[in-house]
Amino acid sequence: MTPGSRTESGRLALGSRRVSRWLLSRLAGSVFVLWAVATLTFFAIRLIPGDPAEAVLGGPGSQASEETLEQVRRDYGLDQPLVAQYLQSLGRLATGDLGSSYALKVPVGELLAAQLGGTILLAVVALALAWLIAIGLSLWSTTGGRVAASVGQGIELTSAALPHFWLATVLIAVFSTQLGWFPPVSTGDLRGLILPVVTLALPLSGFLAQVMRGTLLDTLDSPFILSARARGEGEIGIRLRHALRHAAIPGISLSGWALGYLISGAVVVETIFARPGLGRTLLQAVTLRDVPVVTGVVIVVAVVYILMTVVTDAASRLADPRLRLEETR
Structure with a gap:
């Protein structure tokens, strides 16, 4: 050898x-x-x-x-x-035994399995939409000059502070009652998913945009960005190919927390929009003092949060070569 x-x-x-x-x-x-x-x-x-x-x-x-x-x-x-x-x-x-529901007299595992898909779909789509809004807002606020920076910062702060129940009420009043574009309650199709997704995504997008904008501004002053400019690379390419990836790392690390935040927000959103899912099931179980269902929902949410944290940790290492370099030392 x-x-x-x-x-x-x-x-x-x-x-x-x-x-x-x-x-x-x-x-x-x-x-x-x-x-x-x-x-x-x-x-x-x-x-x-x-x-x-x-x-x-x-x-x-x-x-x-x-x-x-x-x-x-x-x-x-x-x-x-x-x-x-x-x-x-x-x-x-x-042993994996979640027991049986006091109120419904069915195994908790079967009950949650029937409700989990709807909540995960709602949370994942809302997370994707929040990321798209945050990326667009952070790029615009850092490239549009002082006015764009001020307006973008105001939008970020306002969005992050919006309560889910108030935002849901406003969206229903405007887009369901007045305009009639979307149904006020869940209909099981794409149209019935839009308002709940927007309700969850907007506050989260404001928070993610705040994190990304600050990191993006710091990244644009980094030496490797100055080197890219010296090579003649355009500003759009610098932001999309280099700066954005580094600016997204803190947001990626927070995605596990964000998914837990979205699932907890689903308690309010699923109730307002009469949408089946874990959030609505949890609220009903607490009201009925259905201990096995409450415990089962919380355990399932914790497992989803743990899995998402592992995935985001791995994604952070893929996006940031410095983390991989530290592991090999």
Whole structure:
């Protein structure tokens, strides 16, 4: 074996060890996040006034007898100490058992599987639209002079501060009631998806544009940009080929958080637009004190957030060669 081959083998072995450590740290962090989410959800849902046994029987209006309530408590383990209920809940979650819905009497896994697709579609399309708006706004505000910079900054601040419920109400009033372009509630087709997507995307786009604009301005003063200008490359090519990629790195790193933000916003949006999904399911479950459904929704959202964080971390390394260089040292 030549010295060069030994050196290359050593680099590959070092790279494999670094990837293994990265995966192990991600796995340990994911387990901790899921445990923390399950724990906080378990105790928080029990702070809601009411008896879980009544939720099993259909709510306070069921007028169930005390004997029936006692039987339900025994059947569901609600008569045991809180710590014992907590440990049993963790044990079920560790095996992938989310339990059955108190209100609907169906497995939580099946219920969430039927609702997950709609929420993920809504969040992913909204994230894509938010990125398109943020890229366009940041490019325009950094190339259009002082007026464009001032107007763009105002648009970014205003968009980032818009509450979802207020924006949804305005969009329905303008584009549904007055203009009649889009339906005010979900219809299951593309037209029924547009207003919910815009409602979620606009506030996020303002935040992403703020992050990208600041990074883009710093990147345009970097030495490699000055070198590109010295080679005679045009300003459009510099921004699209060089500066934009570096400016997008902070936004890419925040995309995992952004997806979680969009899913949490879906609670409001899906309720206002009567759109089926995890957000609307979560709101109904909290109202009915349906503990297994609430826990299941939160766990699923946490898993989606973890997966998205891993993907965005990998995308950041692909977009930024400096991160890959640090890993090989």
